[in-house]
Amino acid sequence: MKVVTFGEIMLRLSPPDHKRIFQTDSFDVTYGGAEANVAAFLAQMGLDAYFVTKLPNNPLGDAAAGHLRKFGVKTDYIARGGNRIGIYFLEIGASQRPSKVVYDRAHSAISEAKREDFDWEKILDGARWFHFSGITPPLGKELPLILEDALKVANEKGVTVSCDLNYRARLWTKEEAQKVMIPFMEYVDVLIANEEDIEKVLGISVEGLDLKTGKLNREAYAKIAEEVTRKYNFKTVGITLRESISATVNYWSVMVFENGQPHFSNRYEIHIVDRVGAGDSFAGALIYGSLMGFDSQKKAEFAAAASCLKHTIPGDFVVLSIEEIEKLASGATSGRVER
Numbered sequence: 001m002k003v004v005t006f007g008e009i010m011l012r013l014s015p016p017d018h019k020r021i022f023q024t025d026s027f028d029v030t031y032g033g034a035e036a037n038v039a040a041f042l043a044q045m046g047l048d049a050y051f052v053t054k055l056p057n058n059p060l061g062d063a064a065a066g067h068l069r070k071f072g073v074k075t076d077y078i079a080r081g082g083n084r085i086g087i088y089f090l091e092i093g094a095s096q097r098p099s100k101v102v103y104d105r106a107h108s109a110i111s112e113a114k115r116e117d118f119d120w121e122k123i124l125d126g127a128r129w130f131h132f133s134g135i136t137p138p139l140g141k142e143l144p145l146i147l148e149d150a151l152k153v154a155n156e157k158g159v160t161v162s163c164d165l166n167y168r169a170r171l172w173t174k175e176e177a178q179k180v181m182i183p184f185m186e187y188v189d190v191l192i193a194n195e196e197d198i199e200k201v202l203g204i205s206v207e208g209l210d211l212k213t214g215k216l217n218r219e220a221y222a223k224i225a226e227e228v229t230r231k232y233n234f235k236t237v238g239i240t241l242r243e244s245i246s247a248t249v250n251y252w253s254v255m256v257f258e259n260g261q262p263h264f265s266n267r268y269e270i271h272i273v274d275r276v277g278a279g280d281s282f283a284g285a286l287i288y289g290s291l292m293g294f295d296s297q298k299k300a301e302f303a304a305a306a307s308c309l310k311h312t313i314p315g316d317f318v319v320l321s322i323e324e325i326e327k328l329a330s331g332a333t334s335g336r337v338e339r
Helices: 034-044 059-070 143-157 174-187 195-202 218-232 278-291 296-310 322-329
Strands: 002-006 010-014 028-032 048-052 087-091 100-104 127-133 160-164 190-193 236-244 249-258 261-264 268-271
Touching: 002 034, 028 034, 028 059, 034 048, 034 059, 034 127, 034 278, 127 143, 127 278, 143 160, 143 174, 160 174, 160 278, 174 195, 190 195, 190 278, 195 218, 218 236, 218 249, 218 261, 236 278, 236 296, 249 278, 249 296, 261 296, 268 296, 278 296, 296 322
Parallel strands: 002 048, 002 127, 010 087, 127 160, 160 190, 190 236
Antiparallel strands: 010 028, 087 100, 236 249, 249 261, 249 268
């Protein structure tokens, strides 16, 4: 089953042992990025997951492509060219000190990509699903046009399209995001977001949502999902529900809205190892559940369990099996040693 994701993969550098950047004299190295993380998840679930991007034709580009292949992701459609790969530095927080990200991604290969770099007729031939996020369009001048080309071909071929809104204030203003992203919504079947994404990118807010403290109001979440579904005719809306106690301890659950009804997952208390990529694991699990024909409640439980487990795994990519996810989703939450 062929699934295609499109976006940027970056080199990630993190100080070891929860050090701050100022303190460290070495960095742990890995690779990641929103759509790449989704592709890695789906590959591990046994799907033919293709990640599409542009990478420099140098050892760093080779290493990023190799990292993808290590996790089973197919790299057949990656364009090569440009001078550099994007980099991000991650200070992993602890207790009341939050994690911090510093980006060094200007003039990366994907940001300078051209429309002619991607043959979407070929890339999407035989695909069942296409996934993108709101991180990608603001990265480069032609990327909104490249995405528009992809979405039009996906629509012509009957490919299901998902979008994770993923609003990033460091990349563009909400006005810029709305100008680009709202026209894309006519092509989207499955929307993935949190409450802030929906407010900033789609301009829709609902009373009763507390963006500052993250206190949950289930009725308000159901109402906002119903509102965006009515406006854009989405088949599915998936929303992550994070309650932050500290940088180390969160409560985590999700909502899947389908057929006019909200479906809430179990709520997990998480002691975080690495939260980067958790939302992408939710997106990947929701895509997988949809392709496998899960009912709405099973989709919610599977996606919540997958993204809960990602918080315990260092790096952007997950290392999980279907069996591990299903075991947690079924209620095995004790974390007892398996012998």
